[in-house]
Amino acid sequence: MSTVIETQGLTKHYGPIVAVESLNLCLQAGEVFGLLGPNGSGKTTTILMLLGLTEPTAGWARVLGEDPLRNPLEVKRRVGYMPDSVGFYDELTARENMRYTARLNGIPSSEGEERIDEALAAVGLSEVADRPVATYSRGMRQRLGLTEVLLKRPQVAILDEPTMGLDPEAAHEFLAMIRGLKARGITVLLSSHLLQQVQAVCDRVGLFHKGRLVLEGSVDALSERVLGGAYRIAVQATGDGLERLLSGIPGIVRVVQERPGTCRVEAQQDCRAEVARRVVAGGGQLLGLSLERATLDDVYARYFQEARHEA
Amino acid sequence: MKRRGSPWTGLGAILLKEMADHLSSIRMRLLEGLILLTAIGTVFAATQTLRQTIGEDPFLYLKILTSAQDPLPSFVAFMGFLIPLTAIALAFDAINGEYMRRTLSRVLAQPIYRDAVLLGKFLAGIFTLGITLLALWLLVTGLGILRLGVLPEGREVARGLAFILATLAYGGVWLALALLFSVVFRQPATSAMAAIAVWLFFAVFWEILAGLFFNIISATATGGPETELALANFRLFLSRLSPNTLYSETVLALLNPDVRALGPVLITQLEGAVRGTLLPLSQSLLLVWPQFTGLIATVIMLFAGAYVAFQRQEVRA
The missing domain is CATH 3.40.50.300 (P-loop containing nucleotide triphosphate hydrolases)
Structure with a gap:
């Protein structure tokens, strides 16, 4: 090259x-x-x-x-x-x-x-x-x-x-x-x-x-760096303390509750299986679980959000 | 820091494209039609009177160009009016038109220098003017042959060609001015108006202003004949700052072989002169050499100004 x-x-x-x-x-x-x-x-x-x-x-x-x-x-x-x-x-x-x-x-x-x-x-x-x-x-x-x-x-x-x-x-x-x-x-x-x-x-x-x-x-490397994790998992489940329940999973960087019953999880690896296990074990009902790849839009938005905060 | 590669790269391509544009544009068709009409009109009127005096005048074909027939002005007077207009029409949107169409950055991204763009556009304008003038002169001469039945002589042809060259230089002044304004102003309408304003200034107001200025100066001056001669020369100098004066003097001497001087002549200088004799072409050329050089110098200065402004300009629209 x-x-x-x-x-x-x-x-x-x-x-x-x-x-x-x-x-x-x-x-x-x-x-x-x-x-x-x-x-x-x-x-x-x-x-x-x-x-x-x-x-x-x-x-x-x-x-x-x-x-x-x-x-x-x-x-x-x-x-x-x-x-x-x-x-x-x-x-x-x-x-x-x-x-x-x-x-x-x-x-x-x-x-x-x-x-x-x-x-x-x-x-x-x-x-x-x-x-x-x-x-x-x-x-x-x-x-x-x-x-x-x-x-x-x-x-x-x-x-x-x-x-x-x-x-x-x-x-x-x-x-x-x-x-x-x-x-x-x-x-x-x-x-x-x-x-x-x-x-x-x-x-x-x-x-x-x-x-x-x-x-x-590369896009993947950037999302790793800015978002802290390249994997984003959307979780839909009923049950109390979903946030607390999920944040204990190894590899998960952060959990954001978007609406009651819906969480967005950022993780360094694909940990959907573990998420499902925890939700069910915690007595909740798992309604949906999907993996979203981070987009550049996310990277961009997050980066400039942080840049503004620093300023 | 020296750049590599020839500044002429691509000049031919730009020249050909611009000339094709000029020769096929509606703008030029209109002006050519106008010039054609005035040429035929003035020549027709001029030959009307000249037919009666054939044989008395050795320079018939120059008379066709210069004789005015009321209410029509002469062919030369019309040219002095229409050539600047044509030259301005050819170049007022040369550069800013490319910006407006957003083609400039695309053209400059090709392996050429900016030099080629500017020079190509200028030369295309000059060649277009040259072709128009040459065709016009041939037409006038042809019309003269038909109407007068006399063939032009070699010396008339030579003076005619010198006249075309001088007119081309005069057109070049306005072409270079319009080109400069097309670089400086971003709107084609602005550059067109600015160029026409400058032309009007020299065509109408310069003589008035020069006269006023001269009156102020001469009112305070007192002295003998030497002062008066100096004042007369100063008056001429003021007037000659205008390209219009330079051109009209050039044409006057080229088309009238009996013109021996373009300025004040002392009685001592006329000693030994044979009255009524005509100057050979070489002497007429010598007479207009300063004026002609002045016109060429103005063209070069204006083009240099356009060149510098264009080189420093940012490409992005």
């Missing part, structure tokens, strides 16, 4: 405003990495610095071993980028838009046509390729953005908010296409504030908060 993207102390200030603060990031070849964070937390600025489109205040970045400041053309030749709210020349057709991109990339026109056809087919736009982009829906524009990335046959794809503004069905399809990028051996860096979706495709995620990367790792 080789390092594809690496940053060291990457910092960007806009006057007194801190956009990104000493970011250390390391992406291995072939992985899908998710940059997560609320709007304005520095995700897009980070991406622009990686592409050499904006100058860092301090620190450095290497993309595919190249410095995006010194050699941006080489970086941009090998990296596909889809900006958030991607725009096209509306009066031109999708194919003409892609032809322009191919020409800007210096791809000879015969090869370019081939690549355009292939990329359009991969995202399912072949049928409508000769319609003006003005007639395209939001989802189709987004897919055209991905066409442009595929057209370059990049080693790295950087997608900024790829599912923003898409309906759930379209977002789902789009995520499948992102998985397709991984299957082609393309390293993917994507940014999003929609955690559930990111969780479905990312190998690793990094959480941004006010320009800082506050958490980094």
